[in-house]
Amino acid sequence: MSKQQILLLDPATDLKFKGPFTDVVTSTLRLRNPADRTVCFKVKTTAPRRYCVRPNSGVIDAGDTITISVMLQPFEYDPSEKNKHKFMVQAIYAPQAIYAPEHSTDLEAMWKEARPEDLMDSKLRCVFEMPCENDKGHELGVASVLNSSRVDVGPAARGGGGATVARGGATVAEDTEMRKLLEDCKRLQAEMSRLNTENTHLRDDGAVMMRKPAWSSASSLIGRDAAVSSLPSLLVVVAAVFLGFFVGKFVL
Template identity: 55%
Template sequence: MSKLEQILILDPPGDLRFRGPFTDVVTANLKLRNPSDRRVCFKVKTTAPRRYCVRPNSGLIDPGASVTVSVMLQPFDYDPNEKSKHKFMVQSILVPAGASDLEALWKDAKPDDLMDSKLRCVFEMPSDLEKVSEPESSKASSGSRAAGLSTDDAETRRLLEESKRLQAEVGKLLEENRQLKDEGLRMRKANQFDSSVSRSSAAMLSKDPASRSLPSLLVVIAALFIGFFLGKFVL
């Protein structure tokens, strides 16, 4: 006699996916639906019972009803290079009319009466988590760096403004110094001109014999005039 096909409809049908990070309990839900007109008894088994907590791990599903099984993966150190070999199996059996002792039903069930479905466990890290997992702890530090940068920017702006102010003052002082230099140069030129004129005048007087004899000539002329008038008065 061939093995009975699973009467329950499983959702998901083949893989139980657990999404990290796995530093806390991660839960995957498995929905079992009974599409038949008979009651179905089920059990959920795993190859790694210490790593998972299953609630409920067994039960009874009425015709047309469904049950959600929570499979809770316990925290562990995730290694992306390690492939998961964990598997789950959902066994089910049709409940005969009038049966009430489910434990006895499972104990007395023949292998050909059992239906089962196997599921593979898949561990996955979301792509965004894979990108963030490494710098996740650095987000706070990046925030502090941003704050530090903003503080540095304010300090830089203050230093730039102070530098501009100092440059303006230096430019003003240089302009005043240039004006003072120009004024001093003009004064020196004027003094040089005055001194050169004085020296040239003195040189001319010292070099002109006529200028030196002019007082004597005047005295002689005056004496002649005086003698002429005195002589004329006496006569």
């Protein structure tokens, strides 16, 4: 059975990673040694291929703090993996020989030879957070703000009197602008209807005017035909008058 952890972890239980996870996402873990002795540490994970930990082991002197970067590699997010991955921070009091810098290479051998009862460990779970989950809470907050700023308009306002504004002056301005837009739309529809009526009348007048020249042309043609047809008769009459005049002159 391991001892109680001497190192103070920040965060203590959850290691959070915020998406999207199309690029490397880094979470920070801080280890503080409150003891009066040097402590050796090692960081392990249940998914070593998914994470890069720097540094993943080392020595923390008494009273010191070390910052560890835990880098999650890009992957396709799956909600079922939210709390599957876990980390464990192991610690052990450093033996006297480790204090000297020239013996720093003995750390790996020390971990292999360490007795289980001398080990101290803490476990953290990985929590994946997608931006949409945070945005949903933000949208709910915005909706509650909008609901709290609605305006109550009483019967007096509908009859032309003053409005009873419950909360928020911004909504009144928006309603006024909307009414103006509706009035403009109605006015444009009436103008379009008027223009369509005038266009229909103009088409009818044009058709009448196009028919009039046709009738006038027909009348003029009839008149010319009548004049042409009456011309031979007139010539016969004139010829008869001249003929009678000459005959009467010579005979008499």
